[in-house]
Structure formats: C-alpha cells, structure tokens
Amino acid sequence: MDWDFFVQQLVNGLTLGSVYALIALGYTMVYGILKLLNFAHGEVYMMGAFAGFGVLSLFGGALGVTINVVVLIGLMLAVAMIGTGFLGVAIERFAYRPLRNAPRIAPLISALGVSFFLQSSALLLFGADFRSYETYEYIDLASGIHWGPLNISVVRIAVILTAFALMFGLTLLVARTRLGKAMRATAFDREAAAMQGIDVDRVIVATFFIGSALAGAAGVMVGLVFYKVYHLMGFLAGLKGFTAAVVGGIGSIPGAMLGGLLIGLSEAFITGYVSSTFQDVFVFSILIVLLLVRPSGLLGKADIQKV
Amino acid sequence: MHGRKRKGVAALAVLTIASLAIVASAFARADAGPAATAAPNAGCDSPTIGFQGPITGDAAFIGKEQLGFSQYAIKKLGGGKIKLSQQDTQLDPAQASTTGTKLHADANVLAVVGPAGSQEVLAVAPIYKKGQRLPFISGSATRTSLTNGSIPNFFRVVPNDSVQAPTTAKFLRQVLKAKHVFIVDDQTAYSRPLANGVQANLKAGGVKVTRNSVNQKVTDFSSLVSKIGDDVTHVYLPWQIAANGQIFGQQMKEQGKKAVIFGSDGLDSGDFKIQGAYISAFAPDIRGIKGNAAFIRGYGKKFVSNFGPPMYVATQAAILAIQKACADGDATRAEVQKNLRATLIPKTPLGGNLQFTARGDVKGAKFYIFKLGAGGKKTLVG
Numbered sequence: 242m243d244w245d246f247f248v249q250q251l252v253n254g255l256t257l258g259s260v261y262a263l264i265a266l267g268y269t270m271v272y273g274i275l276k277l278l279n280f281a282h283g284e285v286y287m288m289g290a291f292a293g294f295g296v297l298s299l300f301g302g303a304l305g306v307t308i309n310v311v312v313l314i315g316l317m318l319a320v321a322m323i324g325t326g327f328l329g330v331a332i333e334r335f336a337y338r339p340l341r342n343a344p345r346i347a348p349l350i351s352a353l354g355v356s357f358f359l360q361s362s363a364l365l366l367f368g369a370d371f372r373s374y375e376t377y378e379y380i381d382l383a384s385g386i387h388w389g390p391l392n393i394s395v396v397r398i399a400v401i402l403t404a405f406a407l408m409f410g411l412t413l414l415v416a417r418t419r420l421g422k423a424m425r426a427t428a429f430d431r432e433a434a435a436m437q438g439i440d441v442d443r444v445i446v447a448t449f450f451i452g453s454a455l456a457g458a459a460g461v462m463v464g465l466v467f468y469k470v471y472h473l474m475g476f477l478a479g480l481k482g483f484t485a486a487v488v489g490g491i492g493s494i495p496g497a498m499l500g501g502l503l504i505g506l507s508e509a510f511i512t513g514y515v516s517s518t519f520q521d522v523f524v525f526s527i528l529i530v531l532l533l534v535r536p537s538g539l540l541g542k543a544d545i546q547k548v
Numbered sequence: 549m550h551g552r553k554r555k556g557v558a559a560l561a562v563l564t565i566a567s568l569a570i571v572a573s574a575f576a577r578a579d580a581g582p583a584a585t586a587a588p589n590a591g592c593d594s595p596t597i598g599f600q601g602p603i604t605g606d607a608a609f610i611g612k613e614q615l616g617f618s619q620y621a622i623k624k625l626g627g628g629k630i631k632l633s634q635q636d637t638q639l640d641p642a643q644a645s646t647t648g649t650k651l652h653a654d655a656n657v658l659a660v661v662g663p664a665g666s667q668e669v670l671a672v673a674p675i676y677k678k679g680q681r682l683p684f685i686s687g688s689a690t691r692t693s694l695t696n697g698s699i700p701n702f703f704r705v706v707p708n709d710s711v712q713a714p715t716t717a718k719f720l721r722q723v724l725k726a727k728h729v730f731i732v733d734d735q736t737a738y739s740r741p742l743a744n745g746v747q748a749n750l751k752a753g754g755v756k757v758t759r760n761s762v763n764q765k766v767t768d769f770s771s772l773v774s775k776i777g778d779d780v781t782h783v784y785l786p787w788q789i790a791a792n793g794q795i796f797g798q799q800m801k802e803q804g805k806k807a808v809i810f811g812s813d814g815l816d817s818g819d820f821k822i823q824g825a826y827i828s829a830f831a832p833d834i835r836g837i838k839g840n841a842a843f844i845r846g847y848g849k850k851f852v853s854n855f856g857p858p859m860y861v862a863t864q865a866a867i868l869a870i871q872k873a874c875a876d877g878d879a880t881r882a883e884v885q886k887n888l889r890a891t892l893i894p895k896t897p898l899g900g901n902l903q904f905t906a907r908g909d910v911k912g913a914k915f916y917i918f919k920l921g922a923g924g925k926k927t928l929v930g
Contacts, residue, residue, distance in 0.1 A: 246774060249774045249803070250771055250774055253768075253770040253771045253774060254771070256768075256770070257768055257770075364604060368608075369603065369604040369605065369608035369612070370608055370609060370612075371606075371608075371609070371791040371819060373791065373794070373819075377798050377801070377802075382798065382801055382802040383801070383802075383804070387804070390778070390804075392802065392803045392804045394802045397802075463767075466768075467767045467768050467795055468791075468794070468795055468798065469767050469791050469792075469795060471606070473605060473606065474767075477765055508771065509770075509771040510771075512771035512772055512775075513771050513774060513775060517732075517760050517761060517762050517771070517772050517775075518735070518760070518761040518762075520762075520763075521763070
C-alpha cells in the first residue's frame with residue numbers, strides 16, 4: 242500500500258468534499274424548514290465566487306494585490322458570505338414566500354426560474370469569459386506540508402480548516418442558540434412553532450441567509466483552490482451538493498456534511514484507485530446502492546405517515 | 549398588511565419582468581439572426597452566411613474570437629450585401645443541432661462557417677445533408693474522420709488530426725525525448741481520437757504511455773494529478789478548454805510534479821500559460837507573418853488565441869463562393885458548394901494559399917508547435 246498516495250487522495254477528497262458539504266448544507270437547511278428544493282442554490286454559490294473575484298479585483302487583482310493576503314482572503318469570504326446571504330434572503334422574499342401556500346410544484350418551478358435568472362444575470366454582468374482567481378500569483382502553492390512525495394498546499398489546508406470551522410459554527414448555532422432552537426422547532430412543525438410565538442418568517446429568512454452565506458463561502462473556496470469562475474459553474478456543483486444532501490438525509494445538517502465528504506472522498510479514491518473515466522458512474526452507483534439500503538439517507542429520518 | 553403584501557408582490561412582478569426583458573433583449577442582440585420566415589429561393593436578394601460557434605459557455609473564448617474574425621471578413625469582403633447570421637452552440641452538439649436546423653430552414657443562408665468542435669460537426673452533418681444541401685466550413689474542427697467522404701458538403705480550413713497526432717508524437721519522441729507520457733483525454737469526439745492517435749504513434753516509437761480520461765466539465769484534477777508517477781516525463785492534454793489545462797498545470801505544480809505538459813490546439817489560448825509547456829497549433833501566430841500588419845490593425849481588437857484567423861479565411865472562402873454564384877443574379881446552395889470545391893485564395897492571412905482537397909481538407913496544411921514562456925509568451929519551436 243502506497244500510503245503517501247492514499248493520504249494525497251484523502252486530502253484531495255476532503256478539499257472537494259468540504260466544498261460539497263458547504264453547498265449541501267444550504268439545500269438541507271431550506272428543505273428542513275420549508276420542504277423546498279432550492280434549485281437556485283448552485284447559482285448562489287456561483288454568485289459568491291464572483292463576489293470574491295470582485296474583491297480580489299478591487300484590491301489590485303491577482304497580479305498586483307495591494308493588501309495583506311490573509312486580510313484579502315478574509316474580506317473575500319466576508320463580502321461573498323454577506324452578499325450571498327442577502328441574495329438568499331431576496332430569493333426567499335420574492336420567489337418563494339408568495340408561493341408558500343401554493344402546491345409544492347409551484348415553488349420548485351420558481352426555484353428553477355430563479356436559477357436560470359441568476360445564470361443569465363451573471364452572463365450579462367460578467368460576460369461568458371472564464372475569470373480566474375490565479376491564487377498561484379499571490380500565494381506560493383509550494384508552501385504547505387511536504388512529506389516525501391506527499392504535497393498539501395497551504396490553500397488546501399486553509400480551505401479544509403475554514404470549511405470545518407464553518408460547519409462547526411453552524412452546528413453550535415443550531416444546537417446552542419435561541420435562533421437554532423427556533424429553527425429546529427420550525428423544521429419540526431411550522432404551525433406549532435408559530436403558535437408558540439416563534440416568528441416563523443424571521444426563522445426562514447435567517448435560514449436562507451445562513452445557507453446562502455455558506456454557499457458563498459464555498460464559491461470563494463473553489464475559486465481559491467480551482468481558480469476558474471464562470472456563469473455556469475453552479476450547475477454541476479449544485480447537483481453534487483444536492484446529491485450530498487440527499488445521501489446524508491435531506492433535512493439533516495450532520496447528514497449534509499457527511500454526504501458532502503462522502504461524495505468528495507468517493508470521487509478522489511475512485512479516480513485514484515479505479516478509473517477517472519467512469520468516476521461519476523462509480524460514485525453514483527455507490528450512492529444508489531446506499532439509498533436502496535437507506536432510502537432516507539445516512540442520517541435522515543423516515544417520514545411517518547398516518548394511514 | 550395585505551395591501552403591503554400585494555404591493556410587494558406587484559413590485560416583484562415588475563422587477564422580474566423588467567429584468568427578464570433586459571436579459572432577453574441582450575440575448576436577442578447576441579443572437580441576431582435573419583427572419584425565420586424568409587422567402588424561399590431568395591438566396592441572392594439577401595445572401596446570408598450562417599455562423600455557428602460557442603459564443604457563450606465554457607469555450608466562449610473560441611467563439612468570440614471566431615465571431616470577431618467572421619464579422620471582420622463580412623465587413624471587409626462582403627460588399628455590404630452579405631449578412632452573417634450568428635448562432636451560439638456553446639460547444640454543445642445538441643445546441644449545434646438546434647441552431648443548425650434553424651440555419652438549414654432559412655433559404656437566404658447559402659453557406660455556414662463553423663461549428664467549432666468535431667462533435668458539433670458530427671451533430672449538424674445529417675441536418676445539412678438533408679434536402680437542399682448546405683455547405684459548411686469549420687475553422688477549427690480537426691477530427692480526421694470528418695473528411696473521410698461521409699460528409700460531402702463539409703470543408704475545413706485547418707489541418708486534421710491525422711497531421712496533428714503524428715506531428716505531436718514525433719516532436720515528443722524526437723525533440724523532447726519523452727520516455728513515459730501520461731495522456732488524459734477529455735471524453736469528447738475531438739479529444740479521444742486525437743489521444744488515440746498520439747498514443748498509437750508513441751507506442752509504435754517505443755515510448756511508455758499511461759492513458760486516462762476526464763470529463764470536460766470537471767474542474768478539479770488533483771486526484772488525477774496524484775496519479776502522475778515520478779517516471780512520467782510528459783503529460784499530453786488533447787483538450788478543448790484551455791482554462792482546464794491551466795488548472796491541471798497549476799495542480800501539477802502544487803503537488804510537485806515535474807513532468808512537462810504538451811497541449812493540443814485546444815489549449816492554444818491566453819487562458820493556458822503554464823511556463824515551459826508546449827502546444828500544437830493548427831495555424832501559425834498571424835502576428836509573426838510578414839505582410840499581416842495592416843490586416844491585424846484592421847481587425848482592431850485584441851485576440852489571444854489562433855482560433856480567430858482561420859475563421860476569417862473560412863468566411864472569406866464562403867463569401868467568394870457566394871459572390872461567384874450570385875454573379876448571374878441567382879444562386880443555389882449546390883452552386884456555392886461547387887464554387888467552394890474550386891476555391892483558390894492566394895496568400896491568406898494564415899500565410900499560404902487556400903485550396904481544398906476533393907474531400908474538403910485544406911491542401912498542404914501543417915501543424916505548428918510552440919513553447920510557452922513567462923506569461924504564456926509563445927515561441928515557435930516546430
């Protein structure tokens with residue numbers, strides 16, 4: 242067994258998986274509370290990546306960064322998270338809230354509409370060209386951990402740590418704060434929560450803000466690690482994030498994290514040990530088998546139906 | 549409260565409709581085609597050349613430069629009479645079929661320039677062969693089998709992969725002294741046959757080859773990069789998306805991989821600038837050809853790849869064929885195809901003459917090899 246190769250693939254998988262997990266969290270939080278599949282979530286992630294790129298350009302661009310790089314990345318994350326947080330709130334307010342009592346298919350169509358709207362808006366605003374974070378111009382990718390043939394760049398380490406810190410923060414927020422309690426109560430029974438004096442609208446707004454902010458952070462992280470930013474980047478990432486949420490058990494926050502990491506790691510190890518050609522076929526075959534065994538996902542709870 | 553809600557919903561509706569109108573009008577501008585209900589047999593009243601290219605999407609850099617040079621040819625040579633109908637394919641065969649059907653149905657369209665990718669050419673070929681056969685000229689599709697005789701109305705102004713594959717393999721073997729080449733195709737109709745050709749040539753020359761493949765939509769190659777062993781001397785990427793090649797190269801650096809990248813013509817763009825890498829190109833850098841200064845000044849825009857100028861030549865060929873066919877006041881697509889077959893354009897901006905073989909290939913075409921320096925600066929090395 243080549244352990245260096247194994248650890249390298251583990252790091253590759255964790256990087257990708259932590260990004261999927263952050264995206265999956267937005268899907269699962271919204272579904273948990275509204276039973277809505279927010280298909281515009283991938284585009285929110287794309288907008289986050291562009292927001293980060295905007296901050297980078299504002300401070301001199303990749304070739305002429307004018308401030309400390311750590312501060313720059315902090316600003317990119319902050320602006321992207323706040324910007325996408327408000328974008329999520331706006332989407333909820335204008336595209337979903339008016340349809341809250343409509344048949345379930347209506348907000349689903351609205352979500353698809355918002356997704357296309359955001360894609361086209363990005364095309365109009367930023368053009369069809371690829372934008373690149375060109376992280377290698379302002380961060381030495383050779384810096385990081387180097388043990389023999391094992392190389393883990395400082396950017397990957399930062400991305401993994403930030404993603405885990407955000408997930409940990411979210412877990413604390415949901416488990417330990419009044420807002421988290423209100424979110425859990427709303428997810429459990431929206432009407433009962435309202436009767437108990439919880440401002441359900443505020444909880445929903447907070448959920449959209451947090452979920453979208455996490456997607457925005459994921460967008461910046463992807464830009465930092467994989468450089469390329471463009472208006473169609475949300476589709477595949479959104480699909481993977483959604484799959485991660487389903488595999489983990491949609492509606493379950495730890496499930497979304499687990500699902501994201503599982504997909505990222507599966508992709509890395511299948512590419513490394515089996516085949517890059519049929520990577521998605523293998524990954525999704527595993528997931529299908531997993532869902533056949535546990536239809537409600539790894540950490541999801543089966544709905545109890547009154548008969 | 550309800551009044552406020554209604555106002556909010558009304559504001560949302562107005563905002564959405566206004567935004568959609570802006571987006572739609574922008575797309576309408578980008579997709580300004582001729583009227584779909586053109587009168588039949590109106591070829592010389594309003595002669596039109598269809599343009600198919602990836603104006604948006606992953607390969608927009610290709611389409612935008614191809615469109616720019618096609619428009620330049622129309623402006624410079626079209627005599628104010630020939631129009632261009634732009635169709636965006638997004639490098640997607642399905643989209644190419646849809647827009648191809650639209651062009652085929654328009655009686656004013658006498659020839660098409662494009663599409664860009666071999667997979668798209670294969671998708672539109674059955675459409676353009678139907679009924680009134682529509683001749684089409686690609687400025688970048690290089691798959692060898694496209695000119696095996698099965699698409700008699702297809703032409704291209706660039707050499708095919710039967711030239712690119714041996715040129716690349718020979719350079720890797722003889723000049724770069726490659727010992728072990730790691731080939732990764734991007735699972736497209738362009739990439740796979742080219743990878744197969746280079747692989748076969750290298751193996752025949754005694755070079756060890758490891759073959760991999762990755763979906764064109766993927767942007768994280770780190771797991772694949774981890775598989776590049778220490779004995780790999782070169783990595784061959786026959787890809788269409790140059791930005792993906794840049795990511796691959798940077799991830800190689802990140803993991804301390806020393807192998808040298810050799811990219812196909814798809815990586816010949818400003819998006820790919822890995823220092824020390826090599827690329828093959830189906831056209832020379834026209835900026836280095838004597839006598840092109842006025843031509844380049846006339847274009848007036850910045851261009852970063854070699855995808856644009858061949859499209860100028862393709863459009864030039866189409867214009868000349870249409871003008872010749874329209875000389876008697878009437879033209880059919882069959883006449884235009886016949887004229888294309890007899891094309892002879894001396895000294896094009898690509899440096900040589902343009903003449904087609906009986907199967908639609910360009911006569912005497914060759915591939916060029918460049919080495920990339922700092923910032924992607926290209927030096928001709930083969």
